[in-house]
Amino acid sequence: MANTNSTTTACTESVCLPSVNETAITALLKTPLGAHLDLFQILDACQHHVDALIENDDNTECMALCGRLLAALEVLKVALKTPLPAHLIERLTVDVAEPDNYRAPLSTDSETLREYCSALTILLLQHQQSPEQKEHITGLLFELVNVLVEDLKAPRFVSTDGGLVMISGEAVPGIH
Template identity: 65%
Template structure:
């Protein structure tokens, strides 16, 4: 399998100078992660790691990034259960409800989608896939994480005369 991996990897993929990428990747891998971070900070953490994964072509770097992404997804599990802080409620609030400004293409809830992303990351960390399979699975992971981030950052609240209401209609006191 290792020989196939080397044969199927086009030489054009390895065009960047590793010394240019390495310091940025090392800094990213050292980025602090904590359950005290807010929802948007954890989502940004996960996005930065998946973005770097797309451009990473060395096995060791990818495994390190998968590990950090998985850690971020585990922190996200905790953060999703915590109440939203006031500054995020403000960012998730609109003055006027617009019809279908954002529509999640999947019918699953955020926690299930997070679990899917974590499962794919764990699968990739096992390293049992061919190069092509890893590319497809990491692409799927990228897409699912993007859907999750868009869904969680989409407006949830609308201002009404009595305060705030869920965009679905329920008034919040």
């Protein structure tokens, strides 16, 4: 806590902006992860970490980014099992459904895709691959995380007179 003569400022939000001397990666690594985040915030965190990872050549920073990405993917594992809050259901709902326009090209479910991302991240953390293999694994991880994010943020529901239904036409007994 800062006193009146201090130049330290208090951070009123849950996530502080980086200081002038702090790099973007350091700020990203300090961003809290946890159950207080909703699904979209966790997906954004995963995407920010993998974006930084794909652009980084520093081994220490890459290892730290992989560790944080793995942590975000573990938080995502829990989030995928919890019911969606109303504000996300609203964001995932459309008025008119176009079934073929929303789903990712992979037929894999979200949890399996999340596990693939975790496995690739763990592989990078082991640091046993050649520089060329590391580049390919990082690229594949980048692509898979982005597919996962796009898929989970794609509309799922359509609003009808009878309530919400899945875009595929199925009734929605309990939204998850």
